[in-house]
Amino acid sequence: MKFTKMHGLGNSYIYVDMFKESLQEEQLPSLAQEVANPYTGIGSDGLILVCPSEVAPVKMRVFNNDGSEAKNCGNGLRCVAKFSYEKGYVEDTTFMIETLGGLVEATVHLKEEQVVSVTVDMGLPVLEREQIPMLGNPGEQVINELFEMNNEKYQLTAVSMGNPHAIMFVDDIVNAPVSSLGPMIEKDVRFPEWVNVEFVEVVNNEELNFRVWERGSGITQACGTGACAAVVASILNGYLEKNKEIVVHLLGGDLTIVWKDDGHVWMTGAAETICTGDYIVKL
Numbered sequence: 001m002k003f004t005k006m007h008g009l010g011n012s013y014i015y016v017d018m019f020k021e022s023l024q025e026e027q028l029p030s031l032a033q034e035v036a037n038p039y040t041g042i043g044s045d046g047l048i049l050v051c052p053s054e055v056a057p058v059k060m061r062v063f064n065n066d067g068s069e070a071k072n073c074g075n076g077l078r079c080v081a082k083f084s085y086e087k088g089y090v091e092d093t094t095f096m097i098e099t100l101g102g103l104v105e106a107t108v109h110l111k112e113e114q115v116v117s118v119t120v121d122m123g124l125p126v127l128e129r130e131q132i133p134m135l136g137n138p139g140e141q142v143i144n145e146l147f148e149m150n151n152e153k154y155q156l157t158a159v160s161m162g163n164p165h166a167i168m169f170v171d172d173i174v175n176a177p178v179s180s181l182g183p184m185i186e187k188d189v190r191f192p193e194w195v196n197v198e199f200v201e202v203v204n205n206e207e208l209n210f211r212v213w214e215r216g217s218g219i220t221q222a223c224g225t226g227a228c229a230a231v232v233a234s235i236l237n238g239y240l241e242k243n244k245e246i247v248v249h250l251l252g253g254d255l256t257i258v259w260k261d262d263g264h265v266w267m268t269g270a271a272e273t274i275c276t277g278d279y280i281v282k283l
């Protein structure tokens with residue numbers, strides 16, 4: 001199976017061109033686990049398929065390194081946009097990409113005909129509790145809500161970018177309890193589809209420091225949908241303002257994100273190709 005390894009701020013995936021390769025649906029979860037394994041596979045945060053679509057030039061499917069399929073992936077979208085443009089699957093520099101969470105618009109930015117960064121309209125964040133999804137009174141938003149766990153009290157804000165995110169604000173990002181609290185919140189029963197867990201330190205009125213424990217992948221260098229959710233949560237909690245470009249500092253680098261008055265969240269950041277190769281699929 002031919003593959004391309006790409007990353008967005010160190011959040012790397014193995015990309016497979018489904019215009020040329022064919023895979024069995026039932027093998028996808030195990031294939032994602034296989035290729036993501038740094039010892040017996042290629043090594044990545046998961047698997048992303050670039051597929052034909054009936055409603056857009058391309059469709060993105062995302063699998064975490066535990067084999068679970070996700071409805072959206074911000075860093076993945078930027079790499080899929082780069083991949084699709086450079087493969088000639090799209091003519092213009094602005095085009096639509098189908099995801100399981102809906103259609104998104106991407107614009108590639110070129111340097112000597114190579115895509116160096118991408119801007120994506122990530123659409124409208126979803127804030128209603130039952131659509132995150134999160135257990136509790138339907139119709140309410142989850143903003144700085146008390147979240148008790150293991151006899152400790154925390155405050156969480158919940159946002160869906162097509163995939164679920166629980167955001168906790170901290171005073172010191174370097175010592176955020178990512179690897180201790182992350183997995184506990186990820187699989188807490190109050191999140192019936194599990195959840196991505198973000199820790200956010202507000203630096204000033206235009207910068208955030210950010211760490212993430214991703215649903216299905218654990219700690220990653222960056223999470224694009226998570227960074228978008230973090231900006232939305234920061235605005236909902238009064239730390240930041242709409243219509244202002246926010247720089248989110250992730251372990252792997254920076255994303256520029258703005259939540260506009262029309263409700264859409266825009267994300268701009270790098271997308272890079274690491275290598276191509278031929279993977280021997282285990283029987």
Ligand SMILES: N[C@H](CCC[C@H](N)C(=O)O)C(=O)O
Pocket residue numbers: 011062064069070071072073074075076163164196214215216217220222223224225226
């Ligand atoms: N772990 C996520 C999918 C990958 C999202 C992340 N890598 C991004 O860049 O948005 C989930 O299960 O919802």
